[in-house]
Amino acid sequence: xxIQHTPDVYExxxxxxxxxxxxxxxxxxxxxxxxxxxxxxxxxxxQPIPGVYRAAMPNGKxxxxxxxxxxxxxxxxxxxxxxSTYVPRKRYAFKVDxxxxxxxELHQRHSVxxxxxxxxxxxxxxxxxxxxxxxxxxxxxxxxxxxxxxMKVMPxxxxxxVEAAYRLGTRLSINVETPTPEMMRRISPHKDLEKxxxxxxxxxxxxxxxxxxxxxxxVTQMVVGAADETDRxxxxxxxQLYTDWNLKRVYxxxxxxxxxxxxxxxxxxxxxxxxxxxxxxxxxxxxQFSNQEIGLAxxxxxxxxxxxxxKTAIAVENLDAFPVDVNAASREQLLRVPGVxxxxxxxxxxxxxxxxxxxxxxxxxxxxxxxxxxxFLAFPGQRPPPGKQLRLELFGEDARQKQRELQPQPAAGxxxxxxxxxxxxxxxxxxCTGCAMYGAPGHPGPGR
Ligand code: SF4
Numbered sequence: 001x002x003i004q005h006t007p008d009v010y011e012x013x014x015x016x017x018x019x020x021x022x023x024x025x026x027x028x029x030x031x032x033x034x035x036x037x038x039x040x041x042x043x044x045x046x047q048p049i050p051g052v053y054r055a056a057m058p059n060g061k062x063x064x065x066x067x068x069x070x071x072x073x074x075x076x077x078x079x080x081x082x083x084s085t086y087v088p089r090k091r092y093a094f095k096v097d098x099x100x101x102x103x104x105e106l107h108q109r110h111s112v113x114x115x116x117x118x119x120x121x122x123x124x125x126x127x128x129x130x131x132x133x134x135x136x137x138x139x140x141x142x143x144x145x146x147x148x149x150x151m152k153v154m155p156x157x158x159x160x161x162v163e164a165a166y167r168l169g170t171r172l173s174i175n176v177e178t179p180t181p182e183m184m185r186r187i188s189p190h191k192d193l194e195k196x197x198x199x200x201x202x203x204x205x206x207x208x209x210x211x212x213x214x215x216x217x218x219v220t221q222m223v224v225g226a227a228d229e230t231d232r233x234x235x236x237x238x239x240q241l242y243t244d245w246n247l248k249r250v251y252x253x254x255x256x257x258x259x260x261x262x263x264x265x266x267x268x269x270x271x272x273x274x275x276x277x278x279x280x281x282x283x284x285x286x287x288q289f290s291n292q293e294i295g296l297a298x299x300x301x302x303x304x305x306x307x308x309x310x311k312t313a314i315a316v317e318n319l320d321a322f323p324v325d326v327n328a329a330s331r332e333q334l335l336r337v338p339g340v341x342x343x344x345x346x347x348x349x350x351x352x353x354x355x356x357x358x359x360x361x362x363x364x365x366x367x368x369x370x371x372x373x374x375x376f377l378a379f380p381g382q383r384p385p386p387g388k389q390l391r392l393e394l395f396g397e398d399a400r401q402k403q404r405e406l407q408p409q410p411a412a413g414x415x416x417x418x419x420x421x422x423x424x425x426x427x428x429x430x431x432c433t434g435c436a437m438y439g440a441p442g443h444p445g446p447g448r
Pocket of ligand 1: 074075076077078081082083084085119120121188
């Protein structure tokens with residue numbers, strides 16, 4: 001006699017919560033033993049719960065988020081995806097009520113404070129989105145949950161479902177995945193980039209601009225390396241998304257081959273490529289680099305260097321703009337110096353209102369990374385070398401030694417050459433012993 005085992009809701013969580021861990025849309029770390037969360041669900045609080053991740057919210061706070069797929073069944077044939085029809089394995093699905101009840105149970109136990117709900121496509125984009133809407137409707141209307149819900153809208157969802165998702169979700173996302181319609185046809189033959197993905201994204205943007213109350217924004221994800229696209233291809237699409245639709249974030253996911261998919265033999269994308277794209281994204285979104293500056297980071301074939309971070313690559317291509325005077329440069333000029341972030345820039349601006357900044361120890365105490373910023377900053381009394389000379393200094397063998405000789409050093413045993421520097425500890429755990437604040441009262445020391 002054949003006895004078929006029907007998984008209970010906790011077994012489904014163990015399977016479908018673990019699957020959602022592969023989605024990079026919400027930056028998160030597992031509360032338990034790591035990303036590949038296959039640990040069986042346990043009512044024992046010391047055991048990790050599959051699908052529960054610590055996630056950064058838009059307001060900067062961290063909450064425990066249940067990241068789960070409604071189903072890992074998918075009728076689509078995306079050549080890069082472990083959930084595609086190509087992969088022969090048993091698939092699972094929640095029922096609407098059981099997923100809503102499970103989430104509320106975890107919420108009432110204070111195990112989670114929010115929900116990230118995703119799914120494969122079962123039936124059609126509209127049908128699957130409708131199921132997700134029913135789950136969220138249940139937890140909102142039946143159980144009164146008012147907290148954070150990130151909902152995926154499925155490719156191909158019709159407008160009425162997009163509008164319903166907008167009313168219920170805190171944040172929405174549709175995965176763009178590939179930069180151009182042609183690339184999408186190649187690796188996801190049944191998805192139409194314009195019609196199935198960009199059109200619903202346009203509707204979400206329209207609803208957000210109307211400000212009728214609903215989701216506070218949308219994000220998306222790009223798969224990196226599956227369509228043999230260049231970094232420039234990806235970034236051109238990303239630029240359009242940020243500019244036209246005011247996206248909150250774009251996430252990047254390096255392609256990893258799995259068994260059975262058509263791209264099984266395709267090489268995995270180096271994680272560094274994904275990292276470089278995140279750095280470029282940061283330059284665009286936070287540092288507000290112009291498109292012209294962004295363009296300098298790509299090599300002739302349209303890729304970012306894996307060895308050099310894009311901010312340094314842009315600075316090196318733009319040497320005539322450096323070095324900048326620490327005490328006179330504008331906020332925008334300082335932001336373009338490698339090794340100087342927005343917090344350090346603010347500290348420089350605050351400090352130099354009270355006194356001139358004369359030493360590297362002052363700057364390091366403000367969080368500036370000397371090894372990266374060295375060639376691009378100038379101090380009082382130091383004649384800035386012209387661009388060509390700077391290039392020689394940057395790439396000459398004795399560049400770093402020269403930098404050290406150029407800069408005045410603080411007297412031995414002092415925290416800073418200039419008393420009254422109000423900089424915070426450097427925050428560079430690995431180089432903390434070199435920080436001017438190291439050993440000072442209140443300085444947390446290395447290994448923070
Ligand atoms: S539609 Fe989404 S889940 Fe389905 S195969 Fe494509 S990428 Fe995977």
